[in-house]
Amino acid sequence: MPDRPAIVGADAGPEAPYPLQMEGKVISGFGRGSKELGIPTANLPVDAAVTPWIGDITSGVYFGYASLALPASHPQHAPPAAASSSSSPFSVFPMVMSIGYNPFYKNTVRSAEVHVLHRFSQDFYDAHMRLLVAGFVREERDYESVEALVADINTDCDVARRSLDRDGWRHEALEGGEWLTRDL
Numbered sequence: 001m002p003d004r005p006a007i008v009g010a011d012a013g014p015e016a017p018y019p020l021q022m023e024g025k026v027i028s029g030f031g032r033g034s035k036e037l038g039i040p041t042a043n044l045p046v047d048a049a050v051t052p053w054i055g056d057i058t059s060g061v062y063f064g065y066a067s068l069a070l071p072a073s074h075p076q077h078a079p080p081a082a083a084s085s086s087s088s089p090f091s092v093f094p095m096v097m098s099i100g101y102n103p104f105y106k107n108t109v110r111s112a113e114v115h116v117l118h119r120f121s122q123d124f125y126d127a128h129m130r131l132l133v134a135g136f137v138r139e140e141r142d143y144e145s146v147e148a149l150v151a152d153i154n155t156d157c158d159v160a161r162r163s164l165d166r167d168g169w170r171h172e173a174l175e176g177g178e179w180l181t182r183d184l
Helices: 033-037 146-164 177-181
Strands: 020-025 042-044 060-069 091-100 111-116 128-139
Touching: 020 042, 033 146, 042 128, 060 111, 060 146, 060 177, 091 128, 091 146, 128 146, 128 177
Parallel strands: none
Antiparallel strands: 020 128, 042 111, 060 091, 060 128, 091 111
16 A cells, blocks of 8 residues: 555645535445445435536545534434534534545446544434535555455544644635534
């Protein structure tokens, strides 16, 4: 595996064309993230009519923020504070995402798989998710083994955490950051 930078992007924050927005209901994917890799993913529909940039963007790994409006039945649902004028059904979390064909699995359909960097006690299919894609980590690649794939994904997660842990990369500071928590 080639050497990887520990942090990506300028300290001041994202540069054009970022940040990019994407949203939709979490759908079922291939069922490999949690079961085979131990890295749960939330999948969003890849639809260039709804998200025009998705068809042209390089296949690879991206990072930024995911906001989730978890259903009231979810054990980690956080109801909006009644007394707060800024109440929102959304909670914001750092994320990494893969956009592409996952050559290790020989997929023929392009997918958008989001790994939220937070542990959830159960799935959240059909929850509304918004993504603010802040930057690019690396291009998509193939792997010799599942272990090599998992090791690279874990490195991607570390790079995303460190990259977002700078003042210019906090979701509140990003253009479009307020959209993450705006009411539906």
